[in-house]
Amino acid sequence: MLQHQIVSREQWLVARKAHLAHEKELSQARERLVAERRALPWVKVDKNYVFDGPNGKVTLGDLFKGRPQLVVQHVMFTPDWEAACKSCSFWVDGFDRMVPHLAARDTSMVAISLAPVTKLEAFKARMGWSFDWVSSGHNGFNYDYEVSFTQAQIDKGVPRYNFGATPFYGPELPGISVFYRTEAGEIFHTYSCFARGIDMMNAAYQYLDLTPLGRHEDGLPYPMDWVRLRDEYQPQAAKGACCHG
Template identity: 85%
Template sequence: MPQHQIVSREQWIAARKTHLVHEKEFSQARERLAEERRALPWVKVDKSYVFEGPSGKVTFGDLFRGRSQLVVQHVMFAPDWEAACKSCSFWADGLDRMVPHLAARDTTTVAVSLAPAAKLEAFKTRMGWTFDWVSSGGSDFNYDYEVSFTREQIDKGVPRYNFGTTPFYGPELPGISVFFRDEAGDIFHTYSCFARGLDMMNAAYQYLDLTPLGRHEIGLPYPMDWVRLRDEYEPRTAERACCHG
């Protein structure tokens, strides 16, 4: 239990208003950053990527579903794995319910992984997800957008992840990439983020940041050591559930 000063309601309001000034400064900085992000230059996608979906092969253009914007969640799921990465799944849980809201703003969302489509569909059913999820196992997509790495790349020891700023810590790593498709059908890569850059897209973390304990990850072997697949959390003990009878 964290130790905090206990004050009157009036004193709390005064302290909260001081903090509100800092929150507004952060909001303004975030808005400026978003404007800068939207102003970044684009790169035309020249490769004709083909993916494998539950009903067969689909082109990159097909993934847009007739919309102009596409957000790709790079979910770590190697071909020889039996389940997707638990941390990527933590993000995907939040993504699933946002799909119709993003679609209303001309934006399609899709998850992409190296594992074969049959494995993706089985795991998707287990998790109760509804978003589109396709396999990039037959293309260079994951390697070109630097979320999958060959043994040769890793052995060279030259960082390529997060634009070369983060050392390799595995052959599969997380990311989000954004693409735009114009009326002529040309596709452009507009943005990607990795590592801590993904933090802002995890609503659960943002809620935890509002609480006194925060993410409560200090002392863990690594920050997300506590995360489990949504169906693997242990039931709450009677002691912790006592306040609910």
């Protein structure tokens, strides 16, 4: 059994209310951070990016679907892979059903990867996903928004991922980018986040953070070693408390 302090309901409420004060501090800090994020300056997108979609060529402007805002999930999936990154898929499982809710608030969402659209569609069908997913394999979008890197960049050893805060450790890395489109059709890049910055968008992790065991990743070769594609988990019997002692 987990070794933990056991108290009365009244004692628990005292501790919980003390923790609530800290949660409120974090919520208020987050609100300030969100306001600061909205106030960031924008960069005009001058390149005419054309992507391969399941129904043919589409531009970056097309991906907005007539809405002013676009969120791009950069999903790691190189042309020579047969499946998308398992960790990126962990995130994607969470946002798939969110798309209609975002659309109701003038925001479109799309996944973009380097792999050809035939592979994207096949994997999308396997996972039962319904969101839009296009290929950037014939343009420089992934490289311009610094989620894909050439071997020459990696060999040079100058960190560019996460605004230079994280060294290279592979040709593909995850991220999220946000764009705004004016009524005149001008497109602006407003925000990107990478590495731990995308952590907040994983609902499963946020739920695990509420539990006594948390993410339960200590002792693994790397934190997300346990993650599998949704259809590759082996059925497991429920574990009793004695299994943690």
